[in-house]
Amino acid sequence: MFPPMLTAYRYRLSLTDEQAQRCVEYGAICRAVWNTALDQRRQVLRRWRRGQDVPFCGYRLQAAQLVEAKAEEEWLRVAPSHILQQTLKDLDFACRRHGTFKVRWRAKGRWKPSFRFPDGPRIAVERLGRKHGRVKLPKLGWVRFRWSRAPQGTIRSATVSLDGRHWYVSLLCEDGEHTPGIHAVPGSAAGVDRGVAVAVATSDGDLFDRTFQTPKEHERERRLRRRLSRRCRGSGNRARTKAALSALTGRVRARRADFCAQTAAVLCAKNAVVVLERLRIANMTASAKGTVEMPGRNVRAKAGLNQAILSKGWHGFKLACENKARRTGTRVVEVDAAYTSQTCHPCGHVDPKSRESQASFRCTVCGHRENADVNAAKNTLVRGWAEIPLPG
Structure with a gap:
């Protein structure tokens, strides 16, 4: 069960x-507790690496020190104790999962109070x-x-x-509900290819896409970012410009999240297994600027590709599939993505020249023609079959 x-x-x-002011204060105090505790963890870890005998710095130690700090510092007593303790628990979980030196600071200008x-x-x-x-x-x-x-x-x-x-x-x-042990359509499966021209393509031939930002909204965002770069830090004009920019980008994020949720719901309701490509999105969207000694090439083109990838919400779609799978009993599988877009699905021949364009695929050996993203999704499904034998 x-x-x-x-x-x-x-x-x-x-x-x-009054409540809004309290929320701002609580968020600022939680940010200070997070940064202070993270700095303490990093200092202890550095001393331990030098061979010094130091006690383990975990949640229990920092929670006890927080009680002592609240008795001495009046500003810490403004926030409820349990939200500060929860901040330390979240930090402990992040350090255990990602590593202490990979956890980010909560910078005042970038972090959203919570x-x-x-x-x-x-x-x-x-x-x-x-x-x-x-x-x-x-x-x-x-x-x-x-x-x-x-x-x-x-x-x-x-x-x-x-x-x-x-x-x-x-x-x-x-809510008391449990994940079904068996899907409503056992034995059904679909391969998924996430792309730039089309956000989601399936092995069944379905193409899912949506415009998340209109041209006018894109132009307004560009103007707001230019205006924000000219505002003085800490000024009221900068705060208003930043709020307007956040509201604009928030609408785009909401549309993207809605698209991912609806598409994932359709796929998980129809299929007992959904096969995705295992993509390292952080590496794929890394900057191509390089260094002073070795400057990068095609930097502007790579920046445009990075923006196109991030705008389609590849990672958000994966999370949406995992979330919807809890309700339907669908199994989400990730397979190696190498050469799925260059392999002909009927004959298995691999040739980069077969990918004529972003949307067209024509095999140089057997002449098979198909949408390039659908062909890649079918190859992804085949690799999913190899990892998980499907009943029937």
């Missing part, structure tokens, strides 16, 4: 001025009308929010975050 699933419900908050209330029983939700409800959060009291759907199940935690001009709350609920 699979454990009960956790589902997040996100709502836009309507904070009072904090989490982990005590679910102390969080209550009430509906006020057709469009509004309210949630009770520790030290913030009752906070109104826009009611879009009712949260289902038991609330485990609540995360408050700032996105653009608005604050949001994400309620993590345990």
Whole structure:
């Protein structure tokens, strides 16, 4: 039996001025705790590498030191204790998963303020009308929010975050549902190729794509970024320009996330196995500038390709498939992506010249013609069959 699933419900908050000020203070304190604790972990690790005998710096040690620091520092007592402890837990998880020196600092200019209330029983939700409800959060009291759907199940935690001009709350609920042991259509499978011309192509011949940013929005973003570069740091004009830019890019991110969620829902509902290419997106979108001694080549072209890859949301689509698979019992498999776009699916011949263009594939041996992305998706599915024998 699979454990009960956790589902997040996100709502836009309507904070009072006093509540908004408290949220800003809580976010700043959590950022300071994160950076201080990360710096302490790195210093201890450096001393340990030099051969010095130092105690292990983990969550338990830092949580005890946080209690002592709150007794001495008055500004730490402004924020609730459990959100600071949760910050240390999140840092401990990040260091264990990625490595202490790979965890990023929470810079004031780049990080979006957020904090989490982990005590679910102390969080209550009430509906006020057709469009509004309210949630009770520790030290913030009752906070109104826009009611879009009712949260289902038991609330485990609540995360408050700032996105653009608005604050949001994400309620993590345990709804009691379990992942099905068997898919509704057992034996069905689909290979997926993620591309630049078309976001998602499947081995069934389906092409999924959407325009996430209109030409006018792209031009407005370009103007706002230029305007932001001319504003003085710390000025009100820079803050307003940054908020306008964040609101614009936030709409694009919302469209991309909606597309990934809907496409993943269609694929997982129809297929018991979804085969994806194993892509190292961070390496694929690395800059080509190089160094002073060895400058890069075709830097502008590589920058345009990087932007095109990131704009299609490849990683977000993978996460959406894994999320939807919990509801349908679909298995998401990743296979090696080498030469899938240069291999002819019927005859198996590999030749870069067979890829005539971004959308056209014609085998130089057997003459097979097909959409290049669909052909790559079929090759991906074949490799998935080799790793997971399908019933029937």
